[in-house]
Amino acid sequence: MKLFSSNAGYFFKEVKTMIRLNLFSNSLTIFSTGLIFFILAMIISGWWVSSHVVNVVQGEAEINVYLDEEILNNNTGVSQMVESIKGIEGVQAARVVDQDEAYNRMVEILGKEASVLNKFDDNPFSSFVELKIDLQEIDPVLEKLTHMMGVEHVRDNREVLERLRNIAEALRVVGILVVAAVGISTLVIISHIIRLGISNNKEQIYTLRLLGAPELFIAFPFLLEGLLLTIGGGILAVSLATFSISYLYAQMAGPLPFIPLPPLKELVSGMGIVVMSLSAVLGFVGSLLGLVSVRNN
Amino acid sequence: MIKAKGVSLRFPNGTIAINNIDLQVEPGDMVYVTGPSGSGKTSLLKLFMGIEYPTIGSLEVLGQQMDKGQTSRIRQLRTSIGPVFQEFKLIKGRTVAENVMLGMRFLDLSQDQLKENAHDALAKVGLEHKASSLVENLSWGESQRVAIARAVARKPLLILADEPTGNLDKDNAINILELFKSFIDQKTSVIITTHATHLIDAEKHCKLIQMNKGSLSWERLG
Ligand SMILES: Nc1ncnc2c1ncn2[C@@H]1O[C@H](COP(=O)(O)OP(=O)(O)OP(=O)(O)O)[C@@H](O)[C@H]1O
Ligand SMILES: [Mg+2]
Numbered sequence: 001m002k003l004f005s006s007n008a009g010y011f012f013k014e015v016k017t018m019i020r021l022n023l024f025s026n027s028l029t030i031f032s033t034g035l036i037f038f039i040l041a042m043i044i045s046g047w048w049v050s051s052h053v054v055n056v057v058q059g060e061a062e063i064n065v066y067l068d069e070e071i072l073n074n075n076t077g078v079s080q081m082v083e084s085i086k087g088i089e090g091v092q093a094a095r096v097v098d099q100d101e102a103y104n105r106m107v108e109i110l111g112k113e114a115s116v117l118n119k120f121d122d123n124p125f126s127s128f129v130e131l132k133i134d135l136q137e138i139d140p141v142l143e144k145l146t147h148m149m150g151v152e153h154v155r156d157n158r159e160v161l162e163r164l165r166n167i168a169e170a171l172r173v174v175g176i177l178v179v180a181a182v183g184i185s186t187l188v189i190i191s192h193i194i195r196l197g198i199s200n201n202k203e204q205i206y207t208l209r210l211l212g213a214p215e216l217f218i219a220f221p222f223l224l225e226g227l228l229l230t231i232g233g234g235i236l237a238v239s240l241a242t243f244s245i246s247y248l249y250a251q252m253a254g255p256l257p258f259i260p261l262p263p264l265k266e267l268v269s270g271m272g273i274v275v276m277s278l279s280a281v282l283g284f285v286g287s288l289l290g291l292v293s294v295r296n297n
Numbered sequence: 298m299i300k301a302k303g304v305s306l307r308f309p310n311g312t313i314a315i316n317n318i319d320l321q322v323e324p325g326d327m328v329y330v331t332g333p334s335g336s337g338k339t340s341l342l343k344l345f346m347g348i349e350y351p352t353i354g355s356l357e358v359l360g361q362q363m364d365k366g367q368t369s370r371i372r373q374l375r376t377s378i379g380p381v382f383q384e385f386k387l388i389k390g391r392t393v394a395e396n397v398m399l400g401m402r403f404l405d406l407s408q409d410q411l412k413e414n415a416h417d418a419l420a421k422v423g424l425e426h427k428a429s430s431l432v433e434n435l436s437w438g439e440s441q442r443v444a445i446a447r448a449v450a451r452k453p454l455l456i457l458a459d460e461p462t463g464n465l466d467k468d469n470a471i472n473i474l475e476l477f478k479s480f481i482d483q484k485t486s487v488i489i490t491t492h493a494t495h496l497i498d499a500e501k502h503c504k505l506i507q508m509n510k511g512s513l514s515w516e517r518l519g
Contacts, residue, residue: 007402017390207386208399210346211447212375217403 003217014221015228016196026229029193033186033233033279034240040182041241041275045267050168059159063138065129065145066152072127079271081150082129088144090137098127100266149253183282186233190226190286191293197222198294219291226287227280234279238272245271298322298455298484304354304370306340306511314340316511317354321454324454324484327477329497331490331516338381338490341378342457345381345488359454370484376404379448381458385440387432393419393443394428400447418450419443421476423506424468437464445473456480456487462496470496 004011019026065085071077078096085094097105102125107114117124131232133141144208145154208218249264261267298323302392306315314337322328330338335362338407343349347356356363361374387396395416406414420427420507422442427435432443441464448456462470474496481502491497505516 002405003403006408010399010402021390203386204388207388208374209372210348210380210382211388211400212372212378213403214372 003214004220007217011221011224015225018201018221018225019228022197022200022263025193029189029229030232030236033189033230034236036182036185037234037237037275037279038129038240040178040278041237041271042272043171043175043178045245045271047168047171048267048270049261050164050171052262053170053260054161057157057164058229062157063131063133063145064155065094065095065131066126066155066288067129068150068152074192077150078127078129083130084148085129085145088141090134090141091131093132094129096127099123099125103177124268144151151176179278182278186230186282187286187289190230190283191290194222194226194290195231195294197225198290201227208282222291223284223287226290227283229284230279233277234276237279238275240266241271241275298324298326298359298486299357301344301351302355303451304344304351304356306337306344306349307352313511315344315351318511318513320506322486322488324486325481326486327481327503328486328506329487329491329503330488330506330508331492331494331497333504334434336508337511338508339459340511341513342380342459342488342490345457346375346457376451377454379451379453379456379458381441381444381448381456381461383443383459383463387440387443387447390431390434392429392431393424393435396432396443397447397450398450404451414450414452415446418446421449422446422473425516438466438469441465442469442473445476449476452485454485456485458487458488458489460490460492462491462493467496 004244016168031117067078067081071081082096085091100123103117103123106125112117131141142154145151205218212237245268246264249261252259252261301318301320302458303317303319304315305313305317307313317333318341332338340349344356344363345466347358347363350363350365359374359377361367361370363371389397391399394415397418398411401411401414416425416428419428422445424439424442424446427439427443435443441461445458445461445482448458458477461477461517462473465473470493474489477489480487497503507514507516
């Protein structure tokens with residue numbers, strides 16, 4: 001361990017010298033790994049956002065029951081209906097959302113666009129019964145509700161949920177593929193640049209061996225070089241992705257206010273941690289591969 | 298310190314660089330190896346450093362058997378050797394001081410000790426003022442002295458110097474030989490190959506080996 005702690009300054013200076021002597025390839029490496037990691041960062045963020053949305057929407061598995069006109073006009077009928085709906089197995093709660101509340105909810109959802117509602121003379125919404133149910137029981141509950149007397153129709157958000165799930169699943173699959181592609185190409189790029197560095201420093205390596213330097217001492221600057229290059233690429237990617245995501249959030253905040261996006265800070269820091277750790281691991285493994293492939297020659 | 302019995306070195310192309318030699322070097326010995334070009338002087342030093350292995354015979358350096366299967370032990374052994382290569386093998390793009398220190402970075406020395414050793418060694422070869430020059434900007438003689446400083450700064454048990462005075466003027470050459478001699482008092486063995494036999498004549502307490510076509514003869518025992 002002393003070998004490394006007391007030589008830290010030397011190792012960094014060596015890396016600096018190696019990068020300086022081969023500035024073009026090294027810059028190109030940082031740039032290309034940066035681009036690759038940027039794609040990765042965006043896919044990871046998309047995956048994160050979609051699964052967050054799915055989770056939120058799932059937590060709010062919503063069933064709205066719309067009642068027949070006749071029953072609506074009759075207050076006791078409505079409360080009787082609510083009671084019998086509550087009696088269905090799997091229903092946790094049921095309450096009436098009256099016309100005014102329905103109207104106000106839409107005002108909230110539409111935000112700035114709420115003025116369109118002024119175009120209506122009367123309140124266009126009808127009251128309905130809102131249910132909270134056990135997610136596992138959703139199918140039998142729906143089945144019973146649709147066959148109930150006095151129910152006009154039942155609206156549930158399973159379809160939306162299903163679509164969101166599909167998107168999240170697709171992003172997950174794409175994400176895995178991208179992670180694999182990013183991993184492989186980073187390993188190839190880094191192991192290549194390390195091989196190049198080693199062959200540029202062949203004489204120096206030979207001399208160090210003749211002087212009795214341990215192999216780890218000789219290899220360490222190369223490991224460090226690979227690590228610094230991918231971390232550089234990672235930083236580049238995270239900055240770019242942070243910028244892009246912030247921009248997209250700003251764009252989405254206006255027209256799509258009701259999408260439950262995860263908090264920007266949480267998303268960016270999570271993405272940053274994932275990309276940076278991945279870049280560090282890939283840099284380390286890539287340089288190791290480069291070292292091993294040279295040794296085997 | 299060094300024990301060679303019936304050692305031969307035959308290169309893959311058939312050249313016999315060392316031919317059946319016996320040799321014993323004790324701690325504190327100063328040994329000059331001389332002989333015409335191509336007689337096997339460098340090859341002998343290569344055997345002692347484990348750069349080449351004997352094709353026949355047995356060789357022991359600082360208690361280590363020099364066999365092909367012992368590479369990691371031989372790597373370790375090299376930390377006790379101060380080598381001066383015929384072609385210097387300095388590391389380009391680095392300063393004189395860094396080159397000297399690089400030979401010690403993986404030895405168990407503190408940073409202060411490292412700097413002090415490097416500074417002392419450079420002073421002894423008269424190159425303090427070049428400490429921060431890049432090695433590629435040095436003259437041949439200066440490069441040679443940096444190589445010597447790198448070897449002695451390590452305070453090795455065995456110094457193997459291949460033509461260390463080859464590019465030096467007489468004053469510098471004598472200075473370097475004095476520097477090497479200062480080590481034999483500390484029981485370091487010094488083996489020097491040289492063509493400069495006229496300088497050796499001034500030396501009393503030394504052994505002289507004559508190489509000829511890979512064979513060895515003791516010319517004078519000190
Ligand atoms: N790697 C090698 N492969 C084949 N032959 C070699 C190799 N290295 C050296 N030789 C040969 O071995 C012989 C001894 O070489 P060596 O370098 O030991 O000579 P030397 O005494 O050091 O010469 P000089 O005084 O010119 O430095 C020479 O004939 C040389 O050509
Ligand atoms: Mg020679």
